[in-house]
Amino acid sequence: MSNPESFIQEVTEEVRRDRLYAYFRKYGWIPALIVVGVVAGTGWTEWSKARNAAQAQAFGDAVLDALDLGGAEERRAALAAAPASGAQQAVLALLLASDPAEDRAGSLAALEQLAADGAQPQSYRDLAVLRRVILLGAEMPVVDRRALLDPVAAPGRPFRPLALEQLAYLLVEEGRTEEAIAALRSLTQDQQAPAGLRGRAGQMIMALGGDVAPAGDAG
Template sequence: MSTPDSFINEVTDEVRRDRLFATFRKYGWIGILLVVLVVGGAAFSEWNKASKRAAAQAFGDAVLAALEAPDPAARRAALAAVPASGDRAAILNLMLASDPATDRAGALAALDKVAADTTLPVAYRDLAVLRRVVLAGADMAVADRRAALDPIAAPGRPFRPLALEQLAYLQIEAGDTAAAITALQALTVDQEAPSGLRQRAVQVIVALGGDAAQG
């Protein structure tokens, strides 16, 4: 290669390096920013996970401590004092309603809070309504209990078999024994129904004078 060619190549390489450095100086911050964002995002994700774990552990510890209170009134007060929101508040209210014998009004009020909170998953709300209907019993009109249970008994709802069982009991209460037996017979072969529920259905059918073997 001749000397002029070598000189031209060296100049060309130098120009390329200058352009490369100029481009880096102009746009290099974008790459640095991307690296910072990736590293920062990973760090935030780990911090967020750790924070959620710590919050869940603190909530669990507070609930366990509340349950160790010496009497029902003290347990209710301790549970009510546990800071919570969203799903955790729903869990607390369901727990507050677990001892209606000593505070029936408080249990009903706690269940009403869960049932009325449309931000909660449907499973929480359906469970609250179901328990409220059972707890209210004859103090709640049959028609009102049926209206509360009908949506929960729809296909795909998480507590459908339990709602159907309660609807069958309402038919017994209303004096429609034949319809109750038919509903309970359907539950004995319902694959979504837990085994304990199917056994209860058989026992009630027999007690009503029906044939549990029919499906």
């Protein structure tokens, strides 16, 4: 290669480098902003998931507590005070309009509709399944109640301990006392289960003539 050609190539390379550096100085903030956006977006998504799960759990617990109150007026007041936002408000309105003490058939129909509504969050649908099974009681065959409760009792579902409690009661209803005691004993040691539920499980074990702790664990 002749000297003039070599000189032209070197100048061309310098111009390319200068132009590239200029681009970096001018537009280098764009990839940095993208990286920051990706990191921030991931963090926001995880935080939102955790927040939504906590809100769903708090709402579900408040609704269950309210529905277990004795008087219709007390139930309505407790439901009205339940922490609700977004889709929860629609579910709450449905529950407020369907009081089992005054309109049992309407309440059961509303719960069945909510449980089957795929547009609603799974936690609300699970809640509807639980409440409907409890309300129906022996009116629904044990096999049908178990079929409804089994998915709600799956690991990771928000109302798993409550579903396990109801499944244990089905064992009692079938006369399978030892199996029921074993299931209830597991609940007394389940850290996901609320303290009140663990207490109920212990009381039921004693009522069935069992020990809360296995014999090998005594002392």
